[in-house]
Amino acid sequence: MLARLRALYHRVFETEILRRIVRNSSYLVSATVFAAAMGMLQNAFQYRVLGVAGAGLLAALATFTNVLNRLTAFRIDELVVRYVRLYQERSEPQKAAAVFKLAALLESLGAVAAFILIWLLTPLAVHYLSDEPNTGQWFMLYGALVLINLFFDSSDGILQVFDKFSTKAIIDSIQSVVRLVGTLVVFLTDGGLMGIILAELAGRLVRAIGFLGVALRTATANWGPGWWRTPFSVLRTDRRSLLTFAFSTNLSATVSLVAKDSEDLWVNGFLGNVAGGYYSVARGLIGLLQIPISPLASTTYPELSRSVAQKDWASVRHVLRRGSLMAGIYSLPITFVLILFGKWVIELYAGAEYLPAYGPLVILLIGYLFVNVFYWNRVALLALNRPVFPTLVNFVGMLLKVGGILLITDRYGAVGFAALLSGYYIFTILAAVTRSVLDLRARSVAAPTL
Numbered sequence: 001m002l003a004r005l006r007a008l009y010h011r012v013f014e015t016e017i018l019r020r021i022v023r024n025s026s027y028l029v030s031a032t033v034f035a036a037a038m039g040m041l042q043n044a045f046q047y048r049v050l051g052v053a054g055a056g057l058l059a060a061l062a063t064f065t066n067v068l069n070r071l072t073a074f075r076i077d078e079l080v081v082r083y084v085r086l087y088q089e090r091s092e093p094q095k096a097a098a099v100f101k102l103a104a105l106l107e108s109l110g111a112v113a114a115f116i117l118i119w120l121l122t123p124l125a126v127h128y129l130s131d132e133p134n135t136g137q138w139f140m141l142y143g144a145l146v147l148i149n150l151f152f153d154s155s156d157g158i159l160q161v162f163d164k165f166s167t168k169a170i171i172d173s174i175q176s177v178v179r180l181v182g183t184l185v186v187f188l189t190d191g192g193l194m195g196i197i198l199a200e201l202a203g204r205l206v207r208a209i210g211f212l213g214v215a216l217r218t219a220t221a222n223w224g225p226g227w228w229r230t231p232f233s234v235l236r237t238d239r240r241s242l243l244t245f246a247f248s249t250n251l252s253a254t255v256s257l258v259a260k261d262s263e264d265l266w267v268n269g270f271l272g273n274v275a276g277g278y279y280s281v282a283r284g285l286i287g288l289l290q291i292p293i294s295p296l297a298s299t300t301y302p303e304l305s306r307s308v309a310q311k312d313w314a315s316v317r318h319v320l321r322r323g324s325l326m327a328g329i330y331s332l333p334i335t336f337v338l339i340l341f342g343k344w345v346i347e348l349y350a351g352a353e354y355l356p357a358y359g360p361l362v363i364l365l366i367g368y369l370f371v372n373v374f375y376w377n378r379v380a381l382l383a384l385n386r387p388v389f390p391t392l393v394n395f396v397g398m399l400l401k402v403g404g405i406l407l408i409t410d411r412y413g414a415v416g417f418a419a420l421l422s423g424y425y426i427f428t429i430l431a432a433v434t435r436s437v438l439d440l441r442a443r444s445v446a447a448p449t450l
Contacts, residue, residue: 036291038176040349043284045180045187046196047277047350053131054193055350056276059264060129061142061197067262068117069146072110073153075253076103080157083242088161088222094234097227100219102235102242103154111146118143129265131273142197145204152208155215162218171210179203255391259398259424267417270409279414281346281354282361286368289334293327293372297379304376304383313444320380320436324373331372335365360418367422370429377432384439390432397428 047055080103087096122139159168182199185191219227235242263283268276300323307315338345342358350357378390401424409416 033291035172035176036287038173038180040284040287042176042180042183042199044349045183047281047354049183049187049191049196050193050277052277052353053273054277055280055354056264056268056273056278057130057132057135057138058193058196059276059280060125060268060273061138062200063262063264064121064125064129064139065118065143065145067257067265068121068143069111069114069149070253070257070261072114072117073107073253076107076110076153077157077160079103079106079242080154081160083238084157084161093223093227094230095238097219097223097230098232098235099242100154100158100215101228101230102232103157104151107152107154108150111150114146115143118146128269130268138193138197141194142200145201148201148205148208150208151212151215155208155211158215158218159211162222164214164218167214168211171207171214174210175203175207178206255394255398259394259401260421263417263421266405266409267414270405271413271417275414278354278357279360279417281350281357282364282414282418285338285342285345285349285357285361286364288338289331289365289368289372292330293375296323296327297375300376300379304380308383308385311443313440316380316383317440317444320376323376327372327375331369335369338362338365356414360414363415363418363422367418367425370422370426374429374433377429377436380436381432381439384436384443386435386439389435390428393428393431397424400424400427 046058050058080100083099084096087093087099119140122136122143125139126133126136156168159165179199179202182202183196186195186199189195223230232239264276264280267279300319303319304316307313307319339362342361343355346354346357346361381387381389401420404420404423405417409420412419
């Protein structure tokens with residue numbers, strides 16, 4: 001048995017590239033595991049405080065705020081990472097500082113716009129997303145999160161550019177503990193939805209202040225104490241490309257919002273808060289499947305890009321095959337365990353009243369198994385310089401999924417939503433994987449590796 005395990009280990013990690021990917025992921029995984037563990041404990045207490053319908057309403061509140069925030073956010077962190085790093089490498093600190101200022105300005109304007117949208121759309125949200133008529137104050141209270149995160153993405157981008165990942169992990173861990181402790185206090189004092197929301201906001205406030213403080217200190221250390229007075233005029237020749245990038249990156253984000261990141265809105269809107277509560281538990285348990293795999297894409301991308309630049313197609317294929325094997329070694333057993341013992345896990349995690357979440361959980365596991373095994377599907381296309389293809393495929397998948405929602409969910413309920421989401425993942429991932437394989441095959445024939 002040990003000999004077989006040793007052989008499997010050498011088969012998976014036989015190259016330095018794969019060992020480097022895993023080594024770079026290990027720190028991210030440890031931080032992710034801690035935050036996810038705290039989050040799952042927090043959710044377990046929330047489910048017991050709120051009950052099934054309350055859990056569904058909380059999921060609707062969070063997703064409603066997140067969707068409107070992301071619609072106006074312009075992916076500011078990506079703008080900062082791309083352009084601040086570019087100007088730093090070119091030794092143009094004034095331009096780098098101006099980009100940070102511009103990003104912070106755009107983000108703050110977007111946050112204010114998001115809060116205005118929350119205020120304007122709250123009556124519709126209460127009508128369509130809540131089973132109770134007097135919940136408008138909860139939507140507004142949770143919506144304060146967008147103002148707490150006024151400069152969060154731009155600060156996060158600075159931390160990424162200057163390799164403050166350990167600091168990020170510490171701050172994230174602290175905010176996870178704050179949220180958990182706050183939720184535990186609500187649980188022990190027989191509190192309700194307001195206490196749960198305030199505990200959530202308290203943790204997010206700690207994180208936002210921490211990120212902003214470190215970002216400002218980092219900016220001062222690299223650009224001097226007067227960096228914030230750098231005029232925008234230094235970006236005159238680059239202003240158009242900066243703004244184009246900021247607005248164009250919202251296209252793929254909008255597709256993702258409609259197709260997969262607004263699930264709780266769809267379920268609560270069509271089926272009510274009770275079904276939304278069951279669905280929230282099912283999606284929460286999916287975290288057990290995703291925790292160690294999700295960081296791999298960010299560490300695989302640089303290695304793929306390096307191999308593509310060197311036209312080392314054999315290494316690219318090897319990384320993709322072994323990466324899928326490595327992800328499968330973890331994902332398949334966890335999937336089978338959750339299918340076989342899912343009811344017991346749900347009862348332990350959330351309580352017996354949430355057992356109807358088992359059906360959606362089983363269906364979701366199928367789709368997320370594809371997400372895990374082919375975790376590299378998008379980054380492989382980016383490395384191969386095919387950034388538009390995933391957006392087009394995701395758009396087609398979004399249209400099919402929305403059509404399916406309108407046709408079948410009244411009959412099949414939360415299980416139908418789970419099937420549509422899993423189907424979306426399977427369709428888009430297989431299309432991306434097929435495109436990557438065909439592209440690699442064509443390039444290998446045109447320029448075989450020596």
